[in-house]
Amino acid sequence: MRLAIIVLEDEAEVRAALARDLAPIAEVARVEFAEDVPDAWQVVDEIDADGDPFALILADHRLPGTTGVDFLVAMQSDARTAAARTVLVTGQADQDDTIRAVNEAGLDHYIAKPWSPAELIAVVKNQLTDYVIEQGLDPLPHLRILDAVRAMDGIRERY
DSSP, X not given: OOOEEEEEXXXXXXXXXXXXXXXXXXXXXXXEEESSHHHHHHHHHHHHHHTOOEEEEEEOSOOSSSOXXXXXXXXXXXXXXXXXXXXXXXXXXXXXXXXXXHHHHOOOXXXXXXXXXXXXXXXXXXHXXXXXXXXXXXXXXXXXXXXXXXXXHHHHHHO
């Protein structure tokens, strides 16, 4: 079982940059990329079929067709994805879009483009740690990609 992360981004250059920056995470977690919302739902189907827990979505807002915020909102009503942590990675969401993401999609974090690789990794580790703790998962198989101190505190609190 590997924690699954979907990166929803339509621009190939940005996907490549995210893949590069997330490479240390991908050594432990399953990182899947989607170019648009229909592609993202197909990835959700694949992750679900494999039985991996859907832990995190990193979504751009401006996409062809349906927006990233619309996808995040739809995720809340799908049992497979409702527990996933959500991060909007965008430079183009206006205030109304961001408010909707927070209010209707339970947005967990916002990263503005361009991001710093260190910030991206820190946010991903923090969100994955929150997911593991909230879901009561054993953090040890994922410890390299979690906030180790918080994960171990979570273990101590459970036992």
